Amino acid sequence: MPTLKAHGLAVTPPSxxxxxxxxxxxxxxxxxxxxxxxxxxxxxxxxxFGLPPNRGDFxxxxxxxxxxxxxxxxxxxxxxxxxxxxxxRGKGIPWPLxxxxxxxxxxxxxxxxxxxVQRFFVAGGRPFCLYVVLGSHRLRATLVRExxxxxxxxxxx
Amino acid sequence: MTVLVVLLALVVALLAVLVIGLLxxxxxxxxxxxxxxxxxxDGEEGTxxxxxxxxxxxxxxxxxxxxxxxxxxxxxxxxxxHDITGLTPLGGAAVxxxxxxxxxxxxxxxxxxxxxxxxxxxAFGDGAGxxxxxxxxxxxxxxxxxxxxxxxxxxxxxxxxITTIMSSEAYEDYSVPASPYFILVDGPSGRIFxxxxxxxxxxxxxxxGQAAADAGLAIDGSPLRRSAPDGRLTGPERxxxxxxxxLAAGIGPGHPSLYPDQLVGGPDAALPLTDGAPGRPDAGxxx
Numbered sequence: 001m002p003t004l005k006a007h008g009l010a011v012t013p014p015s016x017x018x019x020x021x022x023x024x025x026x027x028x029x030x031x032x033x034x035x036x037x038x039x040x041x042x043x044x045x046x047x048x049f050g051l052p053p054n055r056g057d058f059x060x061x062x063x064x065x066x067x068x069x070x071x072x073x074x075x076x077x078x079x080x081x082x083x084x085x086x087x088x089r090g091k092g093i094p095w096p097l098x099x100x101x102x103x104x105x106x107x108x109x110x111x112x113x114x115x116x117v118q119r120f121f122v123a124g125g126r127p128f129c130l131y132v133v134l135g136s137h138r139l140r141a142t143l144v145r146e147x148x149x150x151x152x153x154x155x156x157x
Numbered sequence: 158m159t160v161l162v163v164l165l166a167l168v169v170a171l172l173a174v175l176v177i178g179l180l181x182x183x184x185x186x187x188x189x190x191x192x193x194x195x196x197x198x199d200g201e202e203g204t205x206x207x208x209x210x211x212x213x214x215x216x217x218x219x220x221x222x223x224x225x226x227x228x229x230x231x232x233x234x235x236x237x238x239h240d241i242t243g244l245t246p247l248g249g250a251a252v253x254x255x256x257x258x259x260x261x262x263x264x265x266x267x268x269x270x271x272x273x274x275x276x277x278x279x280a281f282g283d284g285a286g287x288x289x290x291x292x293x294x295x296x297x298x299x300x301x302x303x304x305x306x307x308x309x310x311x312x313x314x315x316x317x318x319i320t321t322i323m324s325s326e327a328y329e330d331y332s333v334p335a336s337p338y339f340i341l342v343d344g345p346s347g348r349i350f351x352x353x354x355x356x357x358x359x360x361x362x363x364x365x366g367q368a369a370a371d372a373g374l375a376i377d378g379s380p381l382r383r384s385a386p387d388g389r390l391t392g393p394e395r396x397x398x399x400x401x402x403x404l405a406a407g408i409g410p411g412h413p414s415l416y417p418d419q420l421v422g423g424p425d426a427a428l429p430l431t432d433g434a435p436g437r438p439d440a441g442x443x444x
Contacts (some may be wrong), residue, residue: 002242006250015240016257016344022249050254050295053245053320 003153007042008126009075012153014146018051019044041077046150058108063133066114070135071143073150078120078127087120088127094119095151097132099140107133115140124156238342238349239331241299243324246312251322253297258344260293263365266328267298268336269310273356277337278314280358289365294341301325341368 003012006021013019021044030038043057048071055061059072066072082088097117106116108131115137119130130151134143241253241264255262265281267274281298289296298315300306302325315321327333331340339361341350351368355361408414 002240002252004242004250004252013252013254014257016254018252018254020245020249020251022245022247022251025247048254050258050260050320052318053315054317 004044005157007077008124008157009042009044009077010153010155010157011044011046011075011150013046013150014048017046017048017150019046020051021045024057039079041079043077044073044075044154046073047071048146058131059133060109063107063109063111063114066111066133066135068113068136068139069143071146071150072133073147074129074131075154076129076131078129080126083122083125083127085127088122091119091121093123094121094130096148097144097151099144102132102134102137102140102144104137113137126156238347239327241297241322241324241327243299243302243322243327244308246308246315246321246323248308251320253320253322255297255342255344256347258295260295260344261350261369262342262344263289263294263296264327264331264340264342265296265298266331266333266336266338266340267300269300269307269314271336274337276357277361278316281316281319282314285358285362289362295320297322299324299327300336301328339365341365 001012001015003010004019004021007023009021011019011021021042023040023042026038026040028037032038045051045055045059045062047062048069049062049065049067052061052065057074057076059074063072078088101117102115103117104110104113104115106118107114108116108118113136114133116131116133118132121128121130132147134140134147136143238256240255243251245251253262255264265277267277269278281296296319298319298321300311300321300323302323305325306323308323311321311323333340335354338352338354340352342348343350351365351371353361353364355364403409
């Protein structure tokens, strides 16, 4: 099982899984609510299906392809200035996750049968958002075990 | 008497020339046969040459320029499938799952610099990689790593919808002899279905289709069905039955009803709109 390392993140996906750690190109059209240029953060995507090359930060373009046994994990670093905001302050690494934390209403884009969870936390002094999508809410007990195995392999430099 | 002796000497000399010529011709034939390998297995232990076997000639096969030769059988046997780990042309670190997946993966080992590879970059850019043989086959393009490839050139060539990973490690893992080279991997078993090279995508697609068929898969990835289930007809059998029914109804090739001017059911339909007319199942719906 190879370990991917980039942008201060490392993950070891199981054999047969797809993963990518990257930063996308800055889009000059995207501005923050404060009128600033967007910050292009490091992003890690891990999935047990073939990730399409063109995806949104939260898996748009990939989650549409998910079948019932599919798992998608997104780890998105936020602007360092956000680390002391209420969204992140005092929140540590949220895994291992529990099946009870997953809910179809947590999805960024709702697809029938899918379920998700979103957690904000600080690791290594850096603010992150964890977003996980399961292909089947009914199979969450089984799929969450796979998710936790992947999350346990993540390290922060 | 002298004339007779001279004539006899001339005849003998002529015959000697003919014999020498025949011997030289025979020697030339033997030399050519030896070059073709005739008789090289005759002395091998346990080898019995059958009269119908003919001459076994070791022929050196070569691929056309620009197309790498396949690996040796020993090399193919020794190679296991691996996940592809490397960098994306945009600088990210990526791994593409190959072993243990539920689908087959077509690994296309390409280079940004080779002329033959240009055919494949172009074909994939035009969407040729969207219909692949095997079970839900995924195409992954692999180039060598940034130490051996131009990242910007690969980024410019990489088709937008196809996973492209730069990985010299993958070239070593799969013992890829040169680019372009294609390897079809069965995900569930981690077994290599087939591999090889060709000059055009059409040739590769044909070879992959054969490899998939040999593995029991249709071109669209569905299991090959060579016979219909009990009580059901195969496609050709259904076509034959339809032809027979049409012929029994007096409708053969070229029958005018097969070429209507307008769709059945329209205001001026080509077929008669009488109740219960054959071929008009929705007649009641018009009322």
